[in-house]
Amino acid sequence: MKTIRIIIERNEDGFWGYAENENAIVGGGDTVQKCKQDVLDCIATLKDLDSNNRPSFLEKEYELVYKFDTASLLNYYKGIFTNSALERITGINQKQIQHYASGHRNPRLAQRIKIETALHNLGKELLAVEL
Structure with a gap:
C-alpha cells in the first residue's frame, strides 16, 4: 500500500x-x-x-x-487538548507549548519527537479501551 x-x-x-x-x-x-x-x-x-x-x-x-507543522497541529487540537494536558503527556512546560502553538518559537527536533511520540502513545492507549 x-x-x-x-x-x-x-x-x-x-x-x-x-x-x-x-x-x-x-x-x-x-x-x-x-x-x-x-x-x-x-x-x-x-x-x-x-x-x-x-x-x-x-x-x-x-x-x-x-x-x-507544530503550530498548526497544536492549534488544530487546542479544543481537545489543553496546554496542561499536553504538559502531562509530553513533559514539556505549558508556557513552552504555548510558544510553539503561537508560532513565537519553533521546537527543536527532540521536542517535536517528544510531542509526536506522546500523541501516538495516547492514541495506542485509546485504541485498547473498551466500553
Whole structure:
C-alpha cells in the first residue's frame, strides 16, 4: 500500500495542504478540517479523469498520512487538548507549548519527537479501551 504524505501548513489565509510525494494533490481552507476535505475533493476529481490523465497511484491501494507543522497541529487540537494536558503527556512546560502553538518559537527536533511520540502513545492507549 502506498502512503501519500499530505503536508498541512498554516498561511495568512488559513491552511494549505499538498502531497509531499505525489503531484497534483492540493487543498486549502480556513480550518484544518476544510483543508483536509479539499484535499479529498481534489483526489476525487483526479479519480474522475480519463485513464490517460489519472495519476497511477489511484490504481492501487493507498493511505493518506497528514504531517503538520507544530503550530498548526497544536492549534488544530487546542479544543481537545489543553496546554496542561499536553504538559502531562509530553513533559514539556505549558508556557513552552504555548510558544510553539503561537508560532513565537519553533521546537527543536527532540521536542517535536517528544510531542509526536506522546500523541501516538495516547492514541495506542485509546485504541485498547473498551466500553
